[in-house]
Amino acid sequence: xxxxxxxxxxxxxxxxCIGLGRGKSESSCFCTPKGAxxxxxTDTDGIxxxxxxxxDEMVFAVSPMNTPGYYxxxxxxxxxxxxxxxxxxxxxxxxxxxxxxDKVQFEAFLQVNPVTAEQRAVLDTIGEGLLLLPMxxxxxxxxxxxxxxxxxxxxxxxxxxKGTPAQLELPPWQVYFDGNFWGHHGQEEAGKxxxxxxxxxxxxxxxxxxxxxxxxxxxxxxxxxxxxTENIRSFMERWNxxxxxxxxxxxDEQQMQIxxxxxxxxxxxxxxxxxGTLLSESHSCCITWNPCFxxxxxxxxxxxxxxxxxxxxxxxxxxxxxxxxxxxxxxxIKTLSITLMEKPAAEPGPHFHVSAHGENIEFTxxxxxxxxxxxxxx
Numbered sequence: 232x233x234x235x236x237x238x239x240x241x242x243x244x245x246x247x248c249i250g251l252g253r254g255k256s257e258s259s260c261f262c263t264p265k266g267a268x269x270x271x272x273t274d275t276d277g278i279x280x281x282x283x284x285x286x287d288e289m290v291f292a293v294s295p296m297n298t299p300g301y302y303x304x305x306x307x308x309x310x311x312x313x314x315x316x317x318x319x320x321x322x323x324x325x326x327x328x329x330x331x332x333d334k335v336q337f338e339a340f341l342q343v344n345p346v347t348a349e350q351r352a353v354l355d356t357i358g359e360g361l362l363l364l365p366m367x368x369x370x371x372x373x374x375x376x377x378x379x380x381x382x383x384x385x386x387x388x389x390x391x392x393k394g395t396p397a398q399l400e401l402p403p404w405q406v407y408f409d410g411n412f413w414g415h416h417g418q419e420e421a422g423k424x425x426x427x428x429x430x431x432x433x434x435x436x437x438x439x440x441x442x443x444x445x446x447x448x449x450x451x452x453x454x455x456x457x458x459x460t461e462n463i464r465s466f467m468e469r470w471n472x473x474x475x476x477x478x479x480x481x482x483d484e485q486q487m488q489i490x491x492x493x494x495x496x497x498x499x500x501x502x503x504x505x506x507g508t509l510l511s512e513s514h515s516c517c518i519t520w521n522p523c524f525x526x527x528x529x530x531x532x533x534x535x536x537x538x539x540x541x542x543x544x545x546x547x548x549x550x551x552x553x554x555x556x557x558x559x560x561x562x563x564i565k566t567l568s569i570t571l572m573e574k575p576a577a578e579p580g581p582h583f584h585v586s587a588h589g590e591n592i593e594f595t596x597x598x599x600x601x602x603x604x605x606x607x608x609x
Contacts, residue, residue, distance in 0.1 A: 408449055
């Protein structure tokens with residue numbers, strides 16, 4: 232009798248819009264468990280879902296951008312339950328992040344990320360094709376599963392167990408449009424690297440653009456932010472951060488402030504004009520190198536530093552963006568201009584107390600210090 236996973240494959244549905252894109256069944260990612268069979272890829276930060284030998288049909292989420300010790304989590308007892316969870320949540324992103332959320336955060340995520348028409352069509356195909364109903368209490372289900380799971384049973388590769396030693400042979404450098412620092416999916420060929428070696432100063436930041444890669448679907452470009460080690464050390468001391476204390480005990484407001492102050496945190500919005508035409512950005516990702524704790528830096532970050540010749544004595548945040556070609560593929564790059572812009576960032580708001588109905592509350596802009604008043608009253 233066919234398994235639920237086999238029945239799902241027979242539907243031949245493209246589930247990439249719900250975070251279950253097809254690709255290689257094996258992953259070279261440093262934190263993918265031994266004996267893993269990848270069953271789906273997201274288009275964000277190398278996150279993927281897999282079965283693991285010795286755990287039957289239990290489904291695991293692998294998240295390379297998580298802090299050490301939190302890379303892998305079970306999200307479903309079997310593939311049938313996994314699909315029911317997707318039907319309930321609309322996207323695998325919610326399932327992957329339950330381990331670090333409370334119920335309020337989980338429900339807030341679902342509220343601000345409603346199911347799109349494309350996702351609904353895929354979910355309906357799965358539900359009707361396999362006669363499945365949505366999981367009734369998805370958050371409680373995943374929390375119960377993870378609370379009772381013995382994480383020591385998960386076995387990792389030598390790369391993970393040994394902390395990615397410097398003498399370990401790094402893989403050949405290849406960049407794909409439908410990929411990121413941790414791997415790729417699909418059968419596309421690797422892009423052709425074009426050296427740029429451009430340095431620029433943005434306010435008090437030092438940026439380096441080493442190269443771009445010409446791929447069949449578009450242009451992939453890396454932007455490298457160099458961060459002095461003393462800036463990282465000062466930030467970590469200010470918030471008492473260490474390998475043992477990764478910040479999980481902070482309030483939401485404190486975590487927001489930490490994200491703002493993190494010198495390795497970057498969220499840029501690059502604009503690329505090729506031969507006079509503005510290219511649309513398809514997707515992006517980021518990887519970092521922390522010189523204060525070299526033993527916990529990822530295998531992939533080490534590979535980036537080695538390929539581009541970046542000094543490991545500094546901190547680095549490497550932002551990778553993929554830009555789609557215009558309708559007619561530009562076979563020759565005549566002119567290329569790049570503009571770096573910063574994406575809007577959230578700032579902690581003021582605390583206030585309402586003592587009476589209709590009271591006006593004054594707020595101060597955290598950057599400009601401009602005062603604003605709620606003239607309608609509260």
